[in-house]
Amino acid sequence: MAIKTAIKRNTYFDSVSLMSVTGRANAVAGVEQAMIGMGTAMNKEVLQNVGMLTPEAAEAQSGDLMIVVRSASDEIAEKALVEIDELFKQKGGNETGRKMNYATIESVVAHVPGANLAIIAVAGEFASREARRALESGLHVMMFSDNVSIEDEVALKTLAHDKGLLMMGPDCGTAYIGGVGLCFANAVRAGNIGIVGASGTGSQEVAARIHDFGGGITQIIGTGGRDLNEKVGGIMMIDGINALARDPATEVIVLVSKPPAKSVQDKVLAAAASCGKPVVACLLGGSEEAVTKAGLQFGKTTKEAALKAVIIGGKKEEEINKRALNLPLIAETRAKLKPEQRYIRALLCGGTLCEEMMLIAKESYDNVYSNIAKDPARKLKDVSTSIEHTFIDFGDDDFTRGRPHPMIDPSQRLARLVQEARDPSVGVIVLDFILGYGAHEDPAGVMIPALVEAKQIAAAEGRHLEILGYVLGTDLDSQSLAEQTAKLSEVGVTIASSCTNAGLLARGFVSKEN
């Protein structure tokens, strides 16, 4: 006689599965008796009384699953355990959800009749073909892929428009459709505000601020960064506005983008003005006059756009914590910096976060440089070397060719942080930490050693180095906003409550005006 035991630690299967597997285990050829049950003291007593309590079973805890088999030989008992394990695998238990692989979009459409959206994340040279197949199969498309020609983009968006479908992208990294967050998105409460965004982190920032102000989101429709280019003509932005206009849950619409080409801006604003719902336009660096002339609300910053949307959406202004700028902190930090510590160095993962902070700095300073500056005179010739006030978008192609996005791989930013800390002209280093789906599981944690080192470098040279962090996230994100901010605070990082406030604080910290 042989008795074999398998213990599944801290494992829970539903009772129906346990009973079913127990019945089938006792029917396995050669098995005299199989007992499957939780590792409680009383169940172990039953085993003891029938002579089946093994040392392994005796060690089991009440949250463990005991599988004990008695048979004529070791070989049969072992074989039975393997079969029982197979039965459990079939039952699924606490294993993750079922995943099906299909070779083609057509086969998905054939086998998953409820599917209505395809995410395309293949190399750019193949992306257009797959997107076309998806659209022709009646699927909305979110194209994460980049390196797609502008001619293909126009053709795909025109096809989608004609079919009444969304063609989000190419290079669309953020969407939130029908309650499903796609690619990079934050966990936000449901609400009555819809967003159409030509910039991923811009949409994330506005959504996170809306959540923080007590509002909620219906949809985030991404357009891809080139949609407002003159050649594309804002096809997706306009279709997105119209889609939200038709969505009964959406009561307020927010547009987020960099300033479009003039002709495109006129078309987009006209579409927004005629959509029948209040629209807040956040065209970073764009014309307030054009927006208000069209009868829309102007959001100069992402924070202002979110606040206006939440108030229009029905939230009482007096009930909102607006996260006012901490003016005493600015004075306090300025006092700590030496006269030669004049410059901001912003090392950012979010393109729109970089854009917004740079715009805020440019309101006060002329000498602002960036790898994403439109003005050739202010564009960094060598992205590895900062000049005066420098704002780096680590998500730009300069840094992501052949590498993962910095929201996933922080290595380049880590090295740059230490490099900037050595520069005695630097007063403040600004960093963003993006939480949410698709982002790093611990973006603050991976930066801690470099942050400590940066502080130590400055201290060794008798300088205070201000490091300003902004965590783009919500209290619902899996990475835990509270834990991420606490980690940063513990190593002396000052925390900003929004991208807008981060820009204003950084600008104020290095101001040398009395």
Add this chain to the structure above:
Amino acid sequence: MAGPAPMRAHVTMQARSGDGAFLARVNGIAFAGVVHSAFRRAVNIACLCCGDLHTLVTGDLDDGPNSLVVAADDFLALGICQGDSVRAAGGSLAIAGKAMVDVTGAAVWRTPLPDTHCATGLLRRRLAEVEAEIWRDGTPGGFIEGMADTEVARLTTRMLHEGADGLALALGRGDTDAALGHAGRLLGLGPGLTPSGDDFLTGLLAARALFRRQADPGSDAFALGVIRLAKTATNPIAYAAIAKAARGEVRERVARLIIALGSATAEPSAQALAQVLAIGSSSGTEIAFGVTRGLASLIDNGEWDHGHQDRH
């Protein structure tokens, strides 16, 4: 932007109804937890502050203590699994990067309470009838033999009946120490995720708590003692159900059966019993046995004949 990046989507689901206390926590400042166990139709979440289990159940199931009924039909299909982090605040509950539950507009649920109680003779007759129906329609596995004709199964069933009979007698004569001794022999005993003995005690404790004059376990040394014993004698899922039942909190369908059995104005229906018997594999059967024994213990120790204060 270079790819490919990890692709994770979350699905937003509406909570239709939920336990008042759980809803208050989700609507409050913050709730942090971790998925303790995930099944197709239920997800158990352990609160990081107090360790208490909270449960999401699919829309085809009923309300219960610390539960939210969610418009979903398969949690495993969403990829929810043990260890996933859970955050809740301001009306939404998010599970890792996989799912979000919106509690806006969810109906507040609390365990229904009886407002009348029937005469002792009528209750005795009903209990006898229902017990016969449980034997006839119940699922084998624990108290009813027959799922597997093995030495383990036979011994388990025998020990369950010995414990249940001993417990009923001890409660009937008001001997708390002896009752706790028998309850200790039932805790953690039997097959299934929630062992049969635990299910029996859940039904028994809920029935007693709902029809005693006060549902406060502090007024029932036996209930208090079972909670204490169960903490280490069984797994956290079974313990959570026992601890709630001892306080008079039990899932809707079980409460309805208990109330119907003891009510002066309603009759227990076959449907009410069938709904309880449908719980789990044999769990519903053990719970129903526990309900009948729990109510019988109130007759035997004289509590049923004492005038109940009506509760409206």
